[in-house]
Structures are given as structure tokens and as C-alpha cells.
Amino acid sequence: MKSNVGKLISTAAVALTVSAGATAGTLDDVKAKGFIQCGVSQGVPGFSNADSNGNWTGIDVDACRAAAAAVFGDAQKVKFTPLSAKERFTALQSGEIDVLSRNTTWTYTRDTSLGLDFTAVNFYDGQGFMVRKDLGVDSALELDGATVCTEQGTTTELNMADFFRKHQLEYVPVVVQKADEALAAYASGRCDVFTTDKSGLAAHRSKLADSSAHVILDETISKEPLGPVVRHGDNQWKDIVTWAMFVQVNAEEMGISSSNVAKIKAETKDPGIRRLLGAEGDMGAQLSLPADWAYNVIAQVGNYGEVFERNVGPSTPVGLPRGINKLWTEGGVMYAPPVR
């Protein structure tokens, strides 16, 4: 009898030990299952949005596609998990997703205490306010006494509080669990103001029935560097996601795009470009990736400029100007370390 109990205890203990700590080795896990599980938003046009056939598009979606192109040579090997703002970090911490690419702001607290690492910035954003045109408001400083709708669980909530406190303005916060319902509350007239990152405001405004009746105020009240996030402690995986992004920026700087990358790889004599595209040297081995991983990223996803124009550029419904997201050579802040 006793020995049976002993066996039971030791079996249970062994069973439990197996589940303990498995943070490193995301690349191996991803290779084994054959796809990257990517956490995205529940629908922000231009950033991550599914069409009626379930095809995801957007800047954040392309960050995951770039990582898939680097690992598998196939940008389609991604599965998406739509997450609300409040679910996103838990989903990444628990290993439900491999990359969180959900217009997430890089902040000190998130980087240091959540067990997460930010990789690179794929969009420099800032928080703004949207109001109805007929309210006649020109500046955020006129918002004393206003009711403000926003989504729960974002930096937006805190920035909004800081802004109104700093300028000693009264306000009524209406904090809704999901972005869509926050927008619905704003649209129904519950709030005078809707606040989130400016890119998000433009994206959400494109969803409103009477989108031309709303105006985004000029003030930007915060810095919101958005980018993909991975679990802390898996440096190899972090490097892959980071450099998949950096390669896109470098490609734009070097004038390489998805349309000319094949030609350039075949013809160029430039050693820097030959190294980048895997025509010489072995840049892939250091990341346990194929030698032509960067080539695959550029050929299948495109350079950063292409990604921007395709998803949020002036010709899209979101219609954002390139602004500070231009390359550093053109007066923006998009700057990637060199591939050497």
C-alpha cells in the first residue's frame, strides 16, 4: 500500500517537473510546429486587420510575416491570434503566442517588469485626440470638462490622465474593455473625445460611418514607439525578430525592393548587398537561419517603405503621411544598425 502511494507521489512529481520552465528555444519550437503564432489586434485597419476571407494584412502583420520568411522562407507560415489590449501580455508570457505584434508601445515598465523584450520599432507614433468637427475645438487645451472615451489596458489611459493633470483640466474618463466598443460609445455621443495613438485614430476614423465629420487635433501628447515583442530570455529569437525588421529598413536605404531584389542579387558587385542577400558569406548561420533569409524577407514582404505604403500610406483608407517614419536619410527617425 505504502509503496503504491510512494509511486504515485513520485510519478506526479515527475509529471509536474516536465512542465517547469521552457522559456528558451522558441526558434526550435517554431520550426517543430511549422509556423509562427503571432498575436495581433482584433482589428485596427492598416496595422492588423482581417478581411472577409480571414486574410490578415497590416504593418504589424507584416512584422510576423517577415519573421516567417526569415525562418521558413515562406511568409505565409504564420497563424494569427487576435488579442484585446488587456489579454496581450499574458498571452505572450504564457507561451500561447511566439511574437506579439499588436501596435504595442515600448515603455520602461513593460520592458523591465513584464518578462518581455521589445525588439525594434516598426512605427513611431504619438497619442492624439479625435473630436467632432461641429464642436469647434481647435486645441486639446480647450478640452476642459470633456468626456473622453478610450480603450482599457493601454498606455493611452495613463497618458490621458497625465495630460489632463498637467494642464489642470477637468475630464470624465469612460474606459471601455475593447477598442470597437470604445469607438461605438464615442460614435453614439457618450463622449466628446476619443483618444488613442494618432495612427489608431486615423484607422478608427476610417471605420466611422460619418468619418469626415470628425477631426484629429494637432497636439501629440506622448511618444509611442510601437513594435513587436518577444519573451524575455530567448536572445536568439529576439535577434531574429529584430533583424527581420532591420533588414527591411536597410533594404529601403539601399534601394532594394521586392520587385528588384532578384535582379540585384544576381547582378550586384557591392559586397555589403551581396552579404545581406546571402550571395556571399554566411549571415544566416549566426541566427541558425538559411543563408538567404534576408533575401526571402525582402522578396516576400518588401522593404519598410513598401510595407508602409501598402498598409497605412496616403493611398490607403487609413491615409497616414510618412512623417517621422521616413528614413533617417530623408529627415525621419527610421534608422537600422548596419548588416555587417
Next chain:
Amino acid sequence: MSDNTTSSNKSLLNDAGTRAIIFQVVLLAVVVFVSYYLFSNLQANLANQGISTGFEFLNQPAGFPVLIHLIEYTEADTYGRAFIVALINTIVISLMGIILATVIGVVMGLARLSNNWLVARLATVYVETLRNIPLLLQMFFWYFAVLATLPIPKNSIIFGDFFLNKRGIYSPNPLFQEGFGFVIAGFVISIIASIALIVWAKRRQTITGLWFPAYWASLGLIVVITFLALAISGFPIEFDLPQKSRFNVTGGMVLPPEFVAVLVALSTYTGAFIAEIVRAGILSVNWGQTEAARSLGLKDSLTQRLIVLPQALRVIIPPLTSQFLNLAKNSSLGAAIAYPELVAVVMGTTLNQTGQAIENIGLCMLVYGTLSLTISIFMNWYNKKMSLTER
């Protein structure tokens, strides 16, 4: 081993009592071991991943605003205080919901038994509609459908000093001036006097059989004494009246639409279930009881109050307790429509700012557990009080 010890061992093992104790001890050891193991495993994993642990965050400044706070709260206050604010919001909505749902349930339950065809059918339609639609949908309905029909603040519906618009119901806010303590004292005294009156009336009825309308008399007592106290102290109340401003109506007291939507959704939904419980309870009392009461010469109202209701309550209370518990837990759905209750503030914003899922979810579970147990204990006590006492 000698024969002797083996035989005594055998008899000890065969003893049912001893065996039971051994099993209990072994089971306890396994439970303690497994819990300890899981806990230390969790601690190690969190440390590995660099996720902070512990409850120190409760003393950190929260930095986020909360729409409805019944105690003083600003963004500079701590997460701990935000937790208390949310806790109060949860308790308030639960208690008000329970009271309102009970009233609706009793009225609708009686209406379903009514001899009036129209009243009975209307009550049936109410019960069958509301209890067959998911509660979350009903909350969205009350929030968005009602918001859509109300006017914007510029075109508020105005009744005297009351304003009604998309931002809520605005009413004058009473500000208690110096001397209001006198009024409170008068109110307390009148309540004590009423209790004494009711006790006296009961005792007199037991001894002499004479009846005195003690409840009506005490109601009058409370109103008159409180009003006298108000008059003597010179009405020490001023009102902060709501006024229109650029965006909103400012000043006064506001009942935000989030609160109203959650309260209405919770109480009408649970009320539908309570109506059925009340109907079942009343139908469970044998018709013979009513006939017996009538043959003793009791009026219809007294028959209901003294004979039918006490017996029906014995059937009603246990399932009613479950409905109260459901309502308290369902209040967490308010998070979906911006009512800042526990789940919204703690598991939403606080969890997201601090990233400490286990602590925050643990806190919420503890609160809902405690709240439910408290309701349970109270209802069990009430059930015991109402149960059949044999003489």
C-alpha cells in the same frame, strides 16, 4: 519480524477507524506536497522570466482615472485605493441589483399568478424574453440602444433641476451644512422609538389580543420627528445645482449611463428567474391551507401574509440564494460597458499596467469568493429563521 507483531499489525490495518485516519493523513500529505510544488514551481518560473511578483504594487501610484468612485480618488492615488474603489463599485451594484431584482421578481411572480389575463400574459412574456437572452447582450442593449435615443448634452431633457442626456441623469447634489448632526440624531431617535413601539405592540397583542397598527405608526413617527429636527435646525441643507457648460452639464450629482445600464440589465435579468421561483413557491402551498384560513375567518390579505407567504418562503429561499450569488458574480460583465467594477479595474487596467496576472486574478477570486460566501451565510441564517419550527 516475529509472528506477534505481524498479527497486531494486521489487526491494526484491518481496523476501519485506523485505516480511515491513515488515508486522511496520506491524502493531506499529497495535497500539501502538490500545492507546495506547484507554488514553488510558479515562483521559479516567474523569476526565470523576469516577471515581478508580490503585492508591493498595491502601494504604487496607479496613474489611471476611474469613472465612478464613491470615495475620494485621483490618478495620484495607489493601486490599492483603486482596488478599494472598484470593490465598492462591485458591492454597490450587487446590493442594489439584489434589492431591485427581488422587487421585480416578486411583483412579476405574483403577476404571473394573477387572475387578470392581460397581466398574467405580460408577466409571462417578460419572464420568457429576458431569461432566454444572454445577459451580456442585454447589457449592450441597455447601454448602446438607450444611449442612442437620449439627446446630446446641448439638448438635454430638463425637469426643473434635473437633466437627462447621453452623459447620464443629473440631479441636485445635497450639501450638508453645519447643524445637520442634529437632524441625524433626530432620525436615529425616531428609529429607536419605532422599534420600541413595535416590540410593545407585539407584547400587548400576545397578552391582550388587542391589535395596534405599529408599522404605520412608526413610519409616521420617523417622518414627523425627522422633519421637526430639520425645521428646528433651520433646514441645514444646500443644493449644488447642475448647470450647462461647454461640453457637458456640470455640478450636481450624476448617475452615469454605465451604472444605469448595468443595474437595469442585472436586475431585470435576475428578476425574471426570481419571478419563476416566487411563482413556484406560492404554488407549492396547498390550496387547503387557504381554505382553512378562510374558514377561520381571516381576511384575504391576512391569509396571504400569515399563512401562504411564510410557507412559500421555505421553498423560495434556497433557490433565491443561488440567484443572488449569480447576480453578484454577473456584475463582473459590467466591465464590457465601461462600468468600473472589480474585473474592469483590477483584471483590466491594473493587471495591464503591472503585468502581475497571478496576484491580480487571485485578488479578484478572493473578493468574489468572500462576497458570495457572505451572501450565502446571510441567506442560510435567514433560511434557518424561516424554516419550520416544531412546537
